[in-house]
Amino acid sequence: MSADDQKRLAGEAAAQHVEAGMIVGLGTGSTAAWFVKALAARNLSGLRCVPTSEKTADLARELGLTLSTLEDTPRIDLTVDGADEIGPGLALIKGGGAALLREKLVWEASARCIVIADAAKVVPVLGTFPLPIEVVAFGHKTTGNRIADVLADHDIAAPARVRQADRGLVRTDGGNLIYDAACKAITDPARLADDLKLITGVVEHGLFLDLADLAIIGHDDDVETITP
Secondary structure: OOHHHHHHHHHHHHHOOOOOOOEEEEOOOHHHHHHHHHHHHHOOOOOEEEEOOHHHHHHHHHOOOOEOOOOOOOOEOEEEEEOOEEOHHHOEEOOOOOOHHHHHHHHHOEOOEEEEEEHHHEOOOOOOOOEEEEEOOOOHHHHHHHHHHHHHHOOOOOOEEEOEEOOEEOEOOOOOEEEEEOOOOOOOHHHHHHHHHOOOOEEEEOEEOOOOOEEEEEOOOOEEEEOO
16 A cells, blocks of 8 residues: 555544544644545535635635634634654654644644654654754745754754745745755754744744644554554
8 A cells, every 4th residue: 555545544533533523733744634535525614724824825715624723713622733753752753745834833723733654754853854843934044054053062073954935935824945854863852843943034944843642653454552
């Protein structure tokens, strides 16, 4: 079974946790898209959905889901989202889809959060997937240098590089830039998270710690559930 099939199984299983009338946070990325499709197929009454990106909003709208915003629904019952890595204690790296700030805002407004992923996303130590760090565009090279200094303090020698695509610098829905730090191994995620947030110019980072209540992992023919 392919990784995409495993993502689909996880998304479909997560959709079973949603009840009629809930306010649901919708994640961003290929795995979250499977959940959005499965949720729409359930056709539950009274759902209101808060998307974490314009891309997710477009998909949800196309599938007939009712959308809301954090301003209108500041308390969310359940958010379901993917992750780039799932480490011990359900510590996560997220932000590969360049939506980490909006994702974290929705996660932190949620009474319960479920992370969904294919089996390859579960790792013994976070850091193989480059850590996304969202920064304001103004003076971003200076911010990048400050990020490098913090990484060095954590014995992480690899540089943080601004994310680029064919069209140029990648910008988030909020107009910010993304730096990706190839950490290889993050031995103290909590301390690194705190240190990155102290940097002027850093808007948010992709370390999602103590936020996930449950992980649903797709395997070849079944799903596995993991709690912190």
